[in-house]
Amino acid sequence: MNKVLIVEDEPNARTGLAELVASWGYRTEVAGDGLEGLEKVQQWSPSIVVTDLRMPRMDGLQLLDRISELQTKIAVIMVTAQGSIESAVDAMRAGAYDFVQKPIDPVRLRTILQNASRQMGAELELEITRRRLKETGVLGPLIGSSPRMKEIFELIERIAPSNVSVLITGESGTGKELAARALHELSPRKTKPFVAVNCAAIPETLIESEIFGHEKGAFTGAQERRAGCFELAEEGTLLLDEIGEMPAATQAKLLRVLEDRKLRRLGAKTETPVDVRVIAATNKEPQLAVAAGELRGDLYYRLNVFNIHMPPLREHMSDVPLIAQGMVEDMNARHHCSVSGLTDAVLDKLMHYPWPGNVRELRNTIERAVILAGNGPLELKHLPANFGELGFIPPNHTAFQRPTSQGAAPYRESVSSNEIVELEVGTTVDEAERQLILKTLESTNNNKTRAAEILGISSKTLQNKLKEYASAGLLHEA
Template sequence: MANQEKVLIVEDELHALTGLAELVSGWGYRTDTARDGLEALEKVQAWQPGIVVTDLKMPRMDGLELLSRLSEMKQDQAVVVLTAQGSIEAAVEAMKIGAYDFIQKPVDPTRLKTILSNATKQRETDRELEITRRKLRDSGQLGSLVGSSKKMQELFALVERVASSNVSVLITGESGTGKELVARTLHELSSRKAKPFVAVNCAAIPETLIESEIFGHEKGAFTGAMERRAGCFELAEEGTLLLDEIGEMPVVTQAKLLRVLEERKLRRLGSKVESPVDVRVLSATNKNPEEAVASGQLRGDLFYRLNVFNIQMPPLREHKEDIPAIVETMLADMNRKHERNVTGVDSDMLNRLLDYDWPGNVRELRNTIERAVVLCGEGLLRPSHLPPGFGSKSVKWTPETVSSGNTIEVEIGSTVDEAERRLIIKTLESTNNNKTRAADILGISLKTLHNKLKDYVKSKGPDSVGVEE
């Protein structure tokens, strides 16, 4: 099948260069070759290829320097790097400075063909989306993300920068800030948009089942495995997989995940056969990933592989000027969902929304607006449509150590761990030990809450908790 995309192949070893050129030409691409980075730069400027496939180790100018020079020249080629076995770190570094993808030597023809096909589709997608992106940016919206503030515009720029790549992205930020929205937007702006987007919450799956959920299993692989089942990787084939709450994944499973990411091959539980996978993996966590690595909850090598690019979500309290636009978008959605006709928000209620610090972030704002829309039905939302006691729950820091009502007061000089313990216990007391409700209020997973309570009992005894674990 003819393909008009131009591919420049850069390799100093003549036999490998010739072989790759013949292979790629056989797939219908127009090809040219270069023996090092300097020659490649000349070819790029004169021939303007759409894709550059380059070795990393070359004389005169290596692949990393070539990639940097192309970036400085604001060239828009998709760059695929070739790396030797055991040189994943160099490939990851190349991805950080703009490479589209990487492939290990000796080159797997099937994988290379897939990468070139995806890169070609991505370039077509980029051209189609550019006008739409410009319009969305001007209106303060990018995919499902809304906001005209400086922080949101910076976020939009980061999302656009990495959406067209195959790079792994770690999305961090407080609970409720919209990490999954960012993941979905990355998917929608990529060449994989027509393929599945699969999100899995690692904290919501029991440890005994998580490997089966992610990797799949064969019939009879374990007790209760009555039939063959595809895992999340297979369900997301050629699309995007979001691993939410990655810090909650068992360490043993993390090791198997790392192998899949590095080798791009998957083996179901109970199977002896490995199958190639073509999935872009995104991950998210509301924890500090460096602290999770230090505590042993997250493998350092997996963190390094997932965190090729990091997107930090700002809490809503840091860009409150976006609340009116976010609410307007939510109202349109809620009117459709609940068949209501709410036309807007009156000034008193808007001021109440702007004065509140939103510890639950955009998720809490959405829940608040949804409740108000259902109550109101039509016309303007007013303060009477807000939940009882709205805005009164807060964490108060004073020199005293007395706890009362819906606040906690912590002595200056107390550790963060001690303040967190008091907040968790107070929240549990306020929910009559309803851990699911407490975890939701605290913005953490139920599994994380149970783990913290166990740690408190283990370190200080049952009396340190004061509520039934």
């Protein structure tokens, strides 16, 4: 329960205001002027101070200045005489959270108190999260202490409290959904729903209905009205994963919803207001997707207010021991095991594997090992028999390199250590891509799901590429 200190020199006004605030469920304490108020702040540690502007000994502005010098977060709400807007503005510039004018409007004051309570709670939890991050390298569901991950954590902390759209990029399995969840958990929306939808996993004929909802009779089979993902995420966060796989018509409708904050269900005659923070994710290079017509340029710019690029695991291998231990603890709780940790031999194996499937592949490996071990430390015998067959491509070989954005270092696609895609000078990017896809399929015995994970693309994208090659008669050429 939030504690509210009332600072007012007029006794009747002080008592009445304290009783009013207490009736809303707050714990209250009172002070007769700024000096007494400062003492109460230091002794009682309120989260909110409601103070009159004009008082003897120490006025409200002076009290605000002294509170701002303390190493604690306190929301100060200034009470001003009617017509003293200039003084109220001065107080806001000096750091006051908000102000109310006399005679006090109870509805306005209660709203301000509610908003201040939420903000103070969010800032307190953010401070706790920062301390935890500094001590353990954990930010919500994300784990890491490498410079790359620390930069990402700092960016998430900075933008989480806002409502701006965020575009998260990175290969498949790098933790894009985890980053989205961290944004949600560190935001004022954390008590509301977090809804994630994979645009690549929904048939094109159903995706608009899934996201925006539909009315009864909107199409064949629509036997009742259904809320879409936007309405399910009301006041919360909506993650649109693999945004580049969304059909162009649906992208256009999404852009309008983002701009107008209203949506129209399929078959509806009226629009419905929505209050949702939208986060999008893609394993494609966004600029290339825009150039290829897979992602609308105007939608990209609307979503890309902030960009979080999740690096592949091979680019922050120093985080593997910390991530792996965190996963062991998670799997212990999930599967009722008591694995104590990882042996040095297992850690050495994990540190010398390129992780083409990134954090997702590491998680699957750890989960399997924990279940097999049951208790005690994880040993080499608990890893898959063929673990480590994939290796880094030697640096003296030419391999297809994906174009990079925002100065990120290029990376080499990892295929079987004996299967290097040799390219001649003058090979086009499209041809290099085709050779890499076919060679990866060959190395996985035509396992398309596995090949898509290694290539860092969705299964749907891989299928589309193969259809293109087949129609052009290029599917079986090397």
